[in-house]
Structures are given as structure tokens and as C-alpha cells.
Amino acid sequence: MSEARRGPGGTGPTEVSLPATREVLATLRAGDEVVLTGPVYTARDATHERLLAGLRSAGELPHGLAGQTLLYAGPTPPAAGRPSGALGPTTAKRMDRATPALLEAGIVATIGKGPRSAEVRRACAEYGSVYFAAVGGAAALLAMHVTAAETVAYPELGTEALVRLQLDRFPAFVAIDARGEDLYLTAALEWRGAAGIDGGDA
Amino acid sequence: MVGAEAIGSAVYDAIVRAATTLRPDALAAMRDAEARERSPRGRAILGQLLENARIAADDAVPLCQDTGSVWVLLEVGEGECVGGDVPDAVNAAVAAAYADAHLRMSIVRDALMDRANTKDNTPAFIDIGFRSGTGVTVTVMLKGGGSDNASAVSMLAPGDGEDGVVRFVTETVARTGASACPPLLVGVGVGATFDKVASLAKRALLRPIGTAHRDPRVAALERRIAAKVDALGIGPGGLGGTVTALGVHVVTAPCHIASLPVAVNVGCSAVRSASVEVA
Numbered sequence: 003m004s005e006a007r008r009g010p011g012g013t014g015p016t017e018v019s020l021p022a023t024r025e026v027l028a029t030l031r032a033g034d035e036v037v038l039t040g041p042v043y044t045a046r047d048a049t050h051e052r053l054l055a056g057l058r059s060a061g062e063l064p065h066g067l068a069g070q071t072l073l074y075a076g077p078t079p080p081a082a083g084r085p086s087g088a089l090g091p092t093t094a095k096r097m098d099r100a101t102p103a104l105l106e107a108g109i110v111a112t113i114g115k116g117p118r119s120a121e122v123r124r125a126c127a128e129y130g131s132v133y134f135a136a137v138g139g140a141a142a143l144l145a146m147h148v149t150a151a152e153t154v155a156y157p158e159l160g161t162e163a164l165v166r167l168q169l170d171r172f173p174a175f176v177a178i179d180a181r182g183e184d185l186y187l188t189a190a191l192e193w194r195g196a197a198g199i200d201g202g203d204a
Numbered sequence: 205m206v207g208a209e210a211i212g213s214a215v216y217d218a219i220v221r222a223a224t225t226l227r228p229d230a231l232a233a234m235r236d237a238e239a240r241e242r243s244p245r246g247r248a249i250l251g252q253l254l255e256n257a258r259i260a261a262d263d264a265v266p267l268c269q270d271t272g273s274v275w276v277l278l279e280v281g282e283g284e285c286v287g288g289d290v291p292d293a294v295n296a297a298v299a300a301a302y303a304d305a306h307l308r309m310s311i312v313r314d315a316l317m318d319r320a321n322t323k324d325n326t327p328a329f330i331d332i333g334f335r336s337g338t339g340v341t342v343t344v345m346l347k348g349g350g351s352d353n354a355s356a357v358s359m360l361a362p363g364d365g366e367d368g369v370v371r372f373v374t375e376t377v378a379r380t381g382a383s384a385c386p387p388l389l390v391g392v393g394v395g396a397t398f399d400k401v402a403s404l405a406k407r408a409l410l411r412p413i414g415t416a417h418r419d420p421r422v423a424a425l426e427r428r429i430a431a432k433v434d435a436l437g438i439g440p441g442g443l444g445g446t447v448t449a450l451g452v453h454v455v456t457a458p459c460h461i462a463s464l465p466v467a468v469n470v471g472c473s474a475v476r477s478a479s480v481e482v483a
Contacts, residue, residue, distance in 0.1 A: 035248070048319075077269050081306040088266040088308075093350045093383045115350075116383030116442055137249050137441045138350065138385035139474045141269040143256040160321050161308050173252065175245070175443060186382060189444025193243055193437030197446040 006030060015173065021069050022111060024130035030176045032183040036134065037171040042073040042113065043154065046092050048162040050100045052155070057107055065154050065164060068108030074115075076161035077145070086148040086167060090141030091115040094133065098122050105129045113174060117186035127182030135177035135185070147172040206340050206482050208288025212297035214480035215276055215328075218344035219301040222478040223266045226257040229412035230389070230475050233450040236414075237387050237440070246445025250387070253440070253473055264305075267474040268385075271307035272346030274298050274328040275406065279341040282334055291330060299324035310349065331403065343410060343479040351388070351472040354380035357402055360464040366425060369394055369466050373452075374432045376468045381433075382442030387450045389413060389471035390433060395457030398465060405469035408453035410477055417454065426452045440473075450475075 006026045007017040016030065020040025030036065043065075045053060056064030074094055078087030094114030101112065102125035110131055115138040126133060136144060150168035157163050177185045226234070234257070238250040260267040276294055280286060302309060302325040311326065312319040335341065356376045360368045373392055381388060393404025417423040430452040439445020450473065459465060 033245075035245070075269060076308065076310075078266050078271060078308040079306040082263045082265050087306055088260075088269040088271075090269045092270070093353070095383060115385070135441065135443065137252045138383075139268050139472055140252045140256040142260040142263070142265050142267055143252055145265070146259065160323065161310070175441075177443075185443060189245075189439065190382070190437040190442075193246075193439055193444045193446055195435050196242060196437060197431070197434035197448075 020071050020111070020169065022071070024110060024180065027110060027132045028130060028180045030132055030179055032176050032179045032185040032188070034176040036174050036176060038113070038134065038169050038174055039171055040169060042071040042167050042169055043067060044075050044077065044165045044167060045072045046074055046076050046162050047096055048159050049156060049164055050097055053104065054100050057103065063104070063107045063109070069110055071111040071113065072104070072109055073113040073167065080151070084145055084148070085151040086145050088141035089145045089148060091136040091138055094118050101125060105131045118178065123178055123182045123184050126178045126180060130180045132176060132180055133178035134174040136172070136174045144172065205285045205287050208286070208290045208293035210482050211278065211286070211290055211340060211342055212293035214342040214482050215294050215297040215344055216301045218342060218478040218480050219274065219298065219346065220305045222344055222346050222476040223271050223305060223307055224260050224264050226260070226267060227475060227477065229414055230450065231257055233413040234387070234473065237447040237450060241440065241445050241447045243439055243445035245443055246440040246447065249440035249443065266307060267476065268348060268472070269308055270310060270348040270350065271302070272348050272476065273311060274325065275345040275347055276328050276330045277333065277343040278330065279333045279335045279343070281338040281340065282336055283338045284340060286340065294328050294330060295326040298326050298328045338483070340482045341479055342482055343477060345406070345409065345477040348385070348472050348474070351384040351470045354384035354470040355402070355405070355468055357398070357465070357467045359398060360466055362462070362464045364464055368464065369425070370429055370432060372466050373429050373468050374436070377433050377438070377448065377470070378436050380470065381436070381438045381448060384470045385472035385474070386438055386442055387440055387447050387473050389450050389475045390429070390452045391469040391471060392429070392452065392454040393457070393467040393469070394454060394465070395459040396465060397459070400457070401465035401467040402469065404455040404457055405467035408455045409469060409471045409475055411453050413451040422454050422456060426454050429454070
């Protein structure tokens with residue numbers, strides 16, 4: 003089921019069920035705080051090379067990824083009785099060179115950290131996709147929001163294997179919305195110079 | 205005499221502690237950041253990072269999934285003799301600690317020619333220095349890839365002076381800081397030579413956050429850079445705010461009359477290091 007439900011009284015994070023349709027993603031705005039529930043697929047540098055090769059050779063996304071969400075992450079091995087070890091977002095811009103092609107082929111959302119290229123912003127607007135930012139370094143906390151993990155492909159890549167994770171209220175922010183609006187372009191500007199008001203001898 | 209096995213054992217203990225426990229000074233700096241951050245989103249992110257530190261310590265799980273490359277600094281007392289194959293003992297300790305503590309294997313065999321994972325997080329990157337007294341101080345830093353990627357070196361002209369250093373550090377953080385898991389600990393090296401200045405910047409990350417530099421001129425430079433970095437507005441998680449740096453630490457050194465080398469080594473919010481004394 004795909005939906006986006008605002009928090010009670012318009013406060014609190016928006017609940018987003020995955021996989022999300024483009025209609026639901028279109029209701030989200032850059033800056034929205036969200037919690038994500040449903041399946042995502044981990045993919046980072048080496049995984050992206052495999053996905054692009056699969057896309058080139060078959061003409062479609064491998065492993066039934068059309069309509070799904072990619073999480074840029076390589077977890078630690080499972081521990082403490084949990085399905086996933088520590089799991090946090092890795093830097094999204096390293097995946098930028100592959101992202102427009104993957105969005106065109108059917109990936110509807112991505113999760114990572116940090117700013118992305120203008121090409122990714124344009125691709126989000128063109129294909130109605132959303133880029134969510136999770137908090138880098140909060141990997142012990144984020145792992146508490148993973149209820150199941152299953153390796154789908156490329157186990158030889160170790161932490162870079164394609165793994166399907168089931169998320170339960172995984173906290174994130176809408177960084178680039180389906181109109182191509184980018185929180186990273188506006189948030190720092192909004193606060194630029196504000197720290198100096200409290201003092202500092204700059 | 206200190207044996208290689210004792211050094212390996214210290215490396216093992218330091219890795220496990222650093223991976224799962226936020227440094228006390230970093231924890232205090234994070235709490236201070238939460239109190240002075242003015243962006244509501246920034247405060248929410250700092251709240252997540254503080255909760256993350258609590259979970260990691262309580263459950264003995266890694267703070268961050270990027271459990272890093274291992275940098276080992278051995279400071280050998282001038283009256284000490286070290287016996288045995290130290291690199292071998294250090295690498296054996298890295299392999300054992302990463303397997304036992306369920307840490308992530310993040311090292312490839314060759315940067316360009318063979319990016320196959322070594323599957324035991326070796327080799328460690330080892331520096332050796334000397335200090336007074338006896339024994340060996342073993343310091344381990346686990347360096348995440350995202351924050352190391354945000355680092356930079358520049359060979360300035362002497363005439364660029366303090367203003368040039370401030371500008372280079374600020375521009376580096378402006379360009380790369382949002383992807384490096386802020387709030388950041390910004391390590392700055394100034395001086396030495398092209399190859400050594402980056403090491404100075406890395407060592408700057410070891411100084412406890414909140415302690416003042418013993419040279420008041422350097423302490424003033426640190427405050428000046430910190431104000432500039434916070435004024436960038438990058439904020440916690442890079443999503444806007446008034447706290448971009450948990451601290452700015454500068455290490456200065458002698459250098460050539462023609463040079464003003466400067467390096468920035470960015471530490472993420474989960475700056476991870478631990479030291480063990482081996483007698």
C-alpha cells in the first residue's frame with residue numbers, strides 16, 4: 003500500500019509507505035520530515051556498477067527493482083540480535099553519475115546523505131522521483147528501524163551486496179522533491195551568517 | 205621491553221572501544237551543540253545523534269556503519285625497546301577486532317588496480333613517533349570514508365598568511381562539509397612539508413574537543429575559523445543550522461621559507477579514536 007499520511011494536527015513526521023507511487027511522492031515537499039515504512043534495497047558504489055551493467059544488457063532494471071527505493075548504505079554485519087548491523091546513509095553524490103539512468107528505468111526514490119548534482123535534481127523533476135536524506139552517523143539508531151534483511155544479489159560484494167531491507171518508521175527528510183526543489187540549496191542559505199549573531203570574532 | 209603482541213592487544217582494545225563509544229569530549233560537545241543550535245531541524249538531528257550514541261554504548265554496537273580505515277599511531281618512549289614484528293601484530297589485531305566486534309570491512313586491496321575487499325579491514329595505516337619516558341602510547345583512529353573524502357591539502361604562498369589559511373579551511377568546509385556528517389571536528393595542519401601537513405591535520409583531531417590550544421595566538425585562530433565555519437549555515441546533517449563545527453583544532457609546525465602548506469582533515473560527528481598505554 004502506498005500513501006503519505008501527515009502527522010496528527012499537521013505536526014510530526016509524515017508517514018510514507020514504500021514502495022511509494024509517483025502520485026504519493028508528488029505530495030511531499032523538500033524539507034518535510036518523514037518516516038519510511040516498507041522495503042528498500044541497499045546499493046552503493048560497486049552495486050551501482052552492477053545495476054548499470056544489468057540495465058545495459060537487459061534493457062530493464064535487474065532484480066525487479068522497477069518501482070522500488072534504493073538506500074545508499076553498506077551496513078556492518080548483524081549483531082545484538084537484530085536483522086541488520088549498524089546502518090546509515092553513505093554520501094549520495096558518488097552515485098550521481100548513475101542515478102538519472104536508474105530513475106529513468108524505474109527507481110522511484112533514493113535515500114542517502116549530502117547534496118547531489120543538478121542532473122539528479124533535473125531527473126527527480128522529470129521522473130517524479132524523491133531523494134530522502136537520513137542522518138549520517140546515526141547508524142545504531144537507524145538500525146533499530148530495520149525489521150528484516152535478505153540478500154538479493156551480489157553476495158560476493160560483501161557489505162556492497164544488494165540487500166532488501168524492511169524498514170519500520172525509518173526517519174529521514176525530503177531533500178529533493180518530485181518538483182526538483184532541493185533542501186540542500188536552501189537550508190544553508192537560510193542559516194548563513196546566523197551563527198555570527200551570537201558572537202564570534204570573525 | 206614492549207613486545208609486538210602487547211601492542212597488538214592494545215590496538216584490539218582501542219578499536220572495539222572507539223567503534224562503539226563516542227569520545228567523552230565529543231559527547232559533551234554534541235550536548236553543547238544541541239543547546240546552542242537554533243534550527244529546529246538541526247536540534248532534531250542532534251537529538252538523533254545523541255540517541256545514537258546512547259544506543260551504541262548500551263548495546264555495544266558500532267556508532268556508524270562506516271567503521272573506517274584503521275590509523276595506528278605508536279608513540280614510543282625514548283627509553284623503550286620494542287621487539288617483534290609490529291606491523292604483523294597490528295594487522296592481526298585489526299583482523300581479529302573487526303571479526304569479533306562485527307565491524308564493517310571497508311578496505312580494498314589496491315585503490316586503482318584491484319578494488320577487491322581484503323575482507324579483514326587490513327592493512328592498518330601505521331605512524332611511529334617518539335616521546336619522553338618509557339612504554340608505548342598506542343592511539344587508534346577509525347576514519348570514515350565520507351569525512352576523509354571531504355579533506356584537502358593546499359600549498360599556499362607565505363604572503364597568504366592567516367587570512368589565506370582561514371579562507372582555504374572555510375572554502376573546503378563550504379564545498380564538502382554537508383556530505384561529511386556534520387557537526388564536524390575540523391582538523392587543520394599548517395606547516396611542515398607537502399606529505400607531512402596532512403598528518404598534522406589528522407593528529408589535530410586527537411586533541412580533546414573543548415580544550416584550548418596552549419598558544420593563545422593559535423587558540424584565537426581556531427576561534428576565528430570556527431566562527432566562519434558556523435556562519436556557513438551548513439548545520440547538523442548538512443540540512444541547515446547554526447552549528448557546523450563541534451570544534452576547530454589547528455596544529456602548526458616549521459616549514460620552508462617559500463612555503464605555507466595547509467591541510468584540512470575533516471572529522472565527522474562520530475569522531476572515533478582511543479588511546480591505550482602499554483608499559
